[in-house]
Amino acid sequence: MRLLARFLRPASLLAILLCFVALAVCAGAQQSAVTRVDLSSARDVYINAWKFHSGDDLEWAKPGFDDGSWRKISEDEARRVGGPGWLRAALALEGAIDDTEVLALQFDRWAIPFQVFWDGELIATSATTSGAGRPGALAPRLGILRVGRERTQPSTHLLALRLVQGTQPGEPCCSVVWVGPYTVLRNALQASLDLSRINVGLYLAAVLFSLFFYLGGWRSPSLLFFSGYAVFPLIYALWNIAELSGTTPPSLPLLPSWLSTIGTLVSSWLLILFLVWHLDAPRKVVNASVPAIVVLVAMIGGFTSGRGLVIFEALLFIYGLGICLSGRRRGTPGAMFAMVGVGTMVLFQSAELTHVMARLCNAVPSIPWAAVLTGFFLACVLGSISFRIRERAKTLQALEIRSQRLETELLKKSIQPHFVMNTLFSIKSLIARNPPKAEELVEAMAAEFRIISRIAPERAIDVEEEIDLCQRHLQLMGHRRDATYRLIVEGTCPGEQVPPMVFHTLVENGLTHSYQPKENGTFYLTCERTEREIVYRLRNDGSRIQHLTSLAAEAIEEGMGLKYVKARLEESAPGQWRLDYGVKDGLWEVTIALASRAMPCVC
Amino acid sequence: MRVLIVEDEPHIASYIEDAVRSILGSTLRSLHTSLSLEDAFEWRSKRAIDLCLLDLNLSGEDGFDLLTEALSGPFLTIVISAHTERAIQAFEHGVIDFLPKPFTVDRLRVAIDRVLGRNPQPGRARYLVFRKHNRSHLLPVETIRYLEAERYLVHAHTTDGRVELLEKPLSYLEMVLPEQFVRIHRSRIVNLDHMASFEHVSGNEYRVRLKDGTSLALSRSRYPMLARRLGG
Numbered sequence: 001m002r003l004l005a006r007f008l009r010p011a012s013l014l015a016i017l018l019c020f021v022a023l024a025v026c027a028g029a030q031q032s033a034v035t036r037v038d039l040s041s042a043r044d045v046y047i048n049a050w051k052f053h054s055g056d057d058l059e060w061a062k063p064g065f066d067d068g069s070w071r072k073i074s075e076d077e078a079r080r081v082g083g084p085g086w087l088r089a090a091l092a093l094e095g096a097i098d099d100t101e102v103l104a105l106q107f108d109r110w111a112i113p114f115q116v117f118w119d120g121e122l123i124a125t126s127a128t129t130s131g132a133g134r135p136g137a138l139a140p141r142l143g144i145l146r147v148g149r150e151r152t153q154p155s156t157h158l159l160a161l162r163l164v165q166g167t168q169p170g171e172p173c174c175s176v177v178w179v180g181p182y183t184v185l186r187n188a189l190q191a192s193l194d195l196s197r198i199n200v201g202l203y204l205a206a207v208l209f210s211l212f213f214y215l216g217g218w219r220s221p222s223l224l225f226f227s228g229y230a231v232f233p234l235i236y237a238l239w240n241i242a243e244l245s246g247t248t249p250p251s252l253p254l255l256p257s258w259l260s261t262i263g264t265l266v267s268s269w270l271l272i273l274f275l276v277w278h279l280d281a282p283r284k285v286v287n288a289s290v291p292a293i294v295v296l297v298a299m300i301g302g303f304t305s306g307r308g309l310v311i312f313e314a315l316l317f318i319y320g321l322g323i324c325l326s327g328r329r330r331g332t333p334g335a336m337f338a339m340v341g342v343g344t345m346v347l348f349q350s351a352e353l354t355h356v357m358a359r360l361c362n363a364v365p366s367i368p369w370a371a372v373l374t375g376f377f378l379a380c381v382l383g384s385i386s387f388r389i390r391e392r393a394k395t396l397q398a399l400e401i402r403s404q405r406l407e408t409e410l411l412k413k414s415i416q417p418h419f420v421m422n423t424l425f426s427i428k429s430l431i432a433r434n435p436p437k438a439e440e441l442v443e444a445m446a447a448e449f450r451i452i453s454r455i456a457p458e459r460a461i462d463v464e465e466e467i468d469l470c471q472r473h474l475q476l477m478g479h480r481r482d483a484t485y486r487l488i489v490e491g492t493c494p495g496e497q498v499p500p501m502v503f504h505t506l507v508e509n510g511l512t513h514s515y516q517p518k519e520n521g522t523f524y525l526t527c528e529r530t531e532r533e534i535v536y537r538l539r540n541d542g543s544r545i546q547h548l549t550s551l552a553a554e555a556i557e558e559g560m561g562l563k564y565v566k567a568r569l570e571e572s573a574p575g576q577w578r579l580d581y582g583v584k585d586g587l588w589e590v591t592i593a594l595a596s597r598a599m600p601c602v603c
Numbered sequence: 604m605r606v607l608i609v610e611d612e613p614h615i616a617s618y619i620e621d622a623v624r625s626i627l628g629s630t631l632r633s634l635h636t637s638l639s640l641e642d643a644f645e646w647r648s649k650r651a652i653d654l655c656l657l658d659l660n661l662s663g664e665d666g667f668d669l670l671t672e673a674l675s676g677p678f679l680t681i682v683i684s685a686h687t688e689r690a691i692q693a694f695e696h697g698v699i700d701f702l703p704k705p706f707t708v709d710r711l712r713v714a715i716d717r718v719l720g721r722n723p724q725p726g727r728a729r730y731l732v733f734r735k736h737n738r739s740h741l742l743p744v745e746t747i748r749y750l751e752a753e754r755y756l757v758h759a760h761t762t763d764g765r766v767e768l769l770e771k772p773l774s775y776l777e778m779v780l781p782e783q784f785v786r787i788h789r790s791r792i793v794n795l796d797h798m799a800s801f802e803h804v805s806g807n808e809y810r811v812r813l814k815d816g817t818s819l820a821l822s823r824s825r826y827p828m829l830a831r832r833l834g835g
Contacts, residue, residue, distance in 0.1 A: 417685050417686065417687065418660055418685040418686060419685075420685075421685035421703070421704040421705060422612055422615065422685055422704060424704075424705050425612070425614075425615045425618070425685075425704045425705035426612055426614045426615055428618065428705050429614040429615050429617060429618035430614055433614075433617065480612055480614065481611075481612065481613065482613040482614065512662055513662065516638070516639060517611045517612070517613060517638035517639060517662075518613055518638065544662070
């Protein structure tokens with residue numbers, strides 16, 4: 001129930017709601033029966049109004065053939081159909097093409113051989129159509145195919161593709177077919193190649209930077225997540241270069257659809273994981289699970305390409321933007337940079353979905369907008385990482401200063417005037433009355449100070465050494481207070497380490513607050529090692545604790561001693577300790593629990 | 604003299620006992636050592652004392668609360684402490700002397716001489732402590748216009764017209780108050796900061812007039828001293 005309650009938090013609900021909105025948008029997307037091409041606009045469009053029928057009949061190439069019974073397929077399905085079969089698309093050419101231009105079709109690499117028919121006329125063959133080709137063998141690249149000016153009068157024309165052979169189940173056979181003026185298609189191809197090259201540089205830099213940061217000492221999982229995020233677009237861009245360049249090896253398969261999907265959805269999810277850990281977002285499990293559900297919804301729903309895929313990718317980025325906003329609100333260093341970067345990507349995706357990006361590219365073709373925006377996003381993220389590294393360096397410096405302060409505190413505590421002067425005064429008093437006892441007191445004081453000077457610079461010492469220090473202190477205080485104090489160690493944890501003077505401070509507190517002058521006392525120290533933690537219990541039988549039985553532990557004011565103990569525990573085992581105290585069974589009991597691996601152990 | 608030693612370290616307490624005995628000799632009427640605060644309060648509630656030798660840190664408790672409590676009582680207080688950084692604060696609260704631990708018998712003798720009026724020094728008190736409604740309160744000395752003894756009690760007349768009751772002998776207050784407080788009469792101490800004038804009225808009658816118009820009797824024997832102090 002608690003898990004359910006956590007999932008029903010507003011952020012999660014919003015993400016789920018957006019999922020449904022996305023599903024609705026995708027489901028409601030209307031498919032036009034005809035692809036319109038404005039010849040005067042000098043723009044290219046991709047053909048997305050396909051009809052498919054399996055089988056093979058050359059009559060199907062003719063414009064007069066009635067394909068009313070053929071199945072309309074989406075752009076995504078068009079990529080996965082296999083032969084033998086036919087794809088038909090109606091192209092409505094409008095306007096007049098420039099005198100120096102010629103209409104062309106752009107085919108990237110296809111997995112199967114195919115023939116291109118324009119208004120029933122065979123105008124190109126990608127490979128042998130004898131049917132002898134191996135299933136799944138790659139057809140040679142057709143590239144940009146000129147249709148010819150005489151065939152492109154403004155009217156509706158029929159483009160028919162004859163798919164000669166089948167593919168392996170689930171594998172893509174075809175790529176997007178673009179139509180437009182030849183020069184425009186050629187420039188677009190070159191721009192796509194350039195963009196892929198720039199992306200390779202950007203994402204490779206991102207992968208290497210984050211890995212170097214990680215290997216350089218900041219072992220944060222966020223860096224691995226970001227590296228993982230950048231790997232997929234990098235592979236995608238490399239593959240693209242291989243496919244678009246003229247020197248494509250024939251053995252290179254088409255980009256598998258699963259890789260394309262992972263490259264988009266899973267890498268976006270990894271980006272969210274990066275943001276969650278990088279910005280130290282609360283409820284990490286929930287924040288990692290919700291986008292994972294979005295990814296599953298996209299994959300199960302089949303929205304693994306085209307517009308649907310972009311929408312889901314945008315949803316994941318919006319979720320990431322929410323995490324950045326939350327980090328900004330909490331004042332996490334670097335959140336602002338991350339927010340600007342992710343926000344830019346959300347705008348980029350929105351612009352793609354609303355075709356604003358295409359218009360922008362056409363309006364200012366000299367700027368590679370996609371590369372600029374991607375580069376800006378990656379720069380923002382790396383800037384955010386550098387902020388966090390600077391913050392970490394500051395924290396480490398502060399910890400170092402605190403450690404030095406605690407060392408000073410330890411020495412100050414040990415040689416505080418009150419302790420030293422009272423001890424000296426006791427010695428002075430005993431010199432005349434009881435010289436042997438004065439000598440014993442001097443020895444006890446020297447023994448305690450010898451241990452303190454040895455352990456002062458250490459962050460952790462053997463528990464046996466700490467016990468020895470406590471015994472010495474009890475001996476000294478016994479001499480001073482004319483009483484007998486004992487420390488009984490019940491069960492030991494040999495080899496375990498503890499921060500220096502933690503038990504000593506607690507023993508000192510016990511002597512000060514629990515016992516009357518001249519009252520004999522016994523301290524009990526137990527150590528219990530469980531799978532998860534090591535629990536120390538220090539109890540004393542002082543008579544003055546009786547008045548505390550009526551007080552709640554919270555009501556007892558914490559003095560310098562307890563503050564010192566807590567600071568030491570936090571320094572040695574940050575966030576992996578607990579300290580409780582109170583009266584139990586008539587004894588004052590202080591419990592310190594340390595996580596098993598919080599302190600070094602030589603056991 | 605009746606002395607109470609409040610010290611939780613038995614050996615130190617014994618040392619102080621021996622030192623007090625050797626200094627006061629036959630003038631020591633009683634001597635009690637309390638190793639705890641509870642015992643000290645109990646003793647004080649049952650017996651009268653003249654001098655309290657008080658350790659400021661007993662069983663980890665800040666002795667200033669105790670000191671405030673002690674200073675409101677009708678006896679003199681000498682603080683014994685290893686916390687020398689708090690000496691100024693102790694003097695400001697009106698203790699006779701502050702003995703840093705460890706001290707010698709001779710140093711304790713100097714302090715006790717002050718109590719006995721043998722070694723007068725200007726006081727440094729910035730507050731006097733009085734009890735009201737079962738609580739101890741601090742009275743800033745600059746707000747006192749004059750002090751007037753009535754039997755064993757002293758009335759402190761303040762600038763805002765209040766009169767607070769102090770359970771201290773006037774002689775003790777004379778020792779701990781700063782220089783601007785001058786004894787003008789067997790039963791009066793005046794704050795010179797609030798004095799307007801002093802005059803020989805006639806015969807044996809001498810008067811001190813305060814800025815608010817209050818007129819106080821001035822001893823004939825103290826008139827020359829006052830005249831010297833004020834260059835009159």
